[in-house]
Amino acid sequence: MKPGSPLMRSTGCQRSWRWFFSAGIFIMEVFALRKTQAVHHRHELQFTTVGTIHSVLELSAISLIDDVEVVSYNKGQKQITIKIPWISIVLGKIHLTQWYNLLVKYEKDFLWPIQFLARHDINHDRHHTAQLLAECEVDNDITVKSHIHLIWNGEESYRIDEEVGHWENINPEAKEYPYILQSPLWTNLTKYYMKVYCVDLMRKIIGYSSLRDNVAPEVAVSQHVSPEGSIILSCIATGFYPRSIIMHWEKNGKLGIWGNESSSGTLPNMDSTFYLKVTLELSPEDSGAGYTCVVEHSELKSPGIYSVPSKPTINKPWILALGIMLAVILLLSCAGVFIKWKMRKTVRM
Structure with missing residues (x-):
């Protein structure tokens, strides 16, 4: 093929076009990266159950994104409360209904940790508290943290890092349920729920709008x-x-x-x-x-x-001590002068 032929010129143009296209894509990716860099978000889900060995008395759930409460649920009211109006539009009626049905469906399942807490309690009417804390964090849209904590009567008993995938026993007295926590069914459920209701839900909300105005330090x-x-x-x-x-x-x-x-x-x-x-x-x-x-x-x-x-x-301690000492001396001197003056006035009278 001769240099300068139409085919060579066509091939050269195609190469140049591909180079400029690749370079353009690269530049756009760099600007997109600069736009999203240092974007860190945290989602925390808190479930609290209060009950006796017989029944669940209270059940509440709170969702906080970047420390701002966005959604809550209460067993007594039996409804999901949206704290920020536009979140209802983002999540949609179908998603909120599914979430509500899920909470109602698993309400009875929150009884088993209460029964575990009350297993040695002779008073079957005593109230116990079980809490599940789920937290996940994303940085530049990459999940950097995904933890679940089980807290019984105010003391953390179990913790899991979803990346490691192994439950850690924090409280030596709580050793009776590791076989449930480590079961394939529970493991798959926790991974699914953490992805759907912690990570994906957060991305959906923060992808629509910021929960509050950004402020420089x-x-x-x-x-x-x-x-x-x-x-x-x-x-x-x-x-x-x-x-x-x-x-x-x-x-x-x-x-x-x-x-x-x-x-x-x-x-x-x-x-x-x-x-x-x-x-x-x-x-x-x-x-x-x-x-x-x-x-x-x-x-x-x-x-x-x-x-x-x-x-x-x-910052020297003796300077502070000297200042206090001088203040005390001055106060005592003033008190002495006042007492003498009072005594003289009394004698004259």
């Missing part, structure tokens, strides 16, 4: 000298939503390990936002200069870089 950085002379750097991020956040220390713009780093873990605030504190303890020889706290969150267009204040505050 408020960040504060400080440093002080400990009583032992070491430098303590602190970086606090609070008031942010969603929960997913990354915080780390850099020195002169570089990652590394320079001291003992610790973290509070991501904790909830009262307003359903979150809080995280990371600290770095440096040796007394390190001045703390050049350190920055780097924060990455979906609501920040780029990683936030926060410098450490240059002058540390000295």
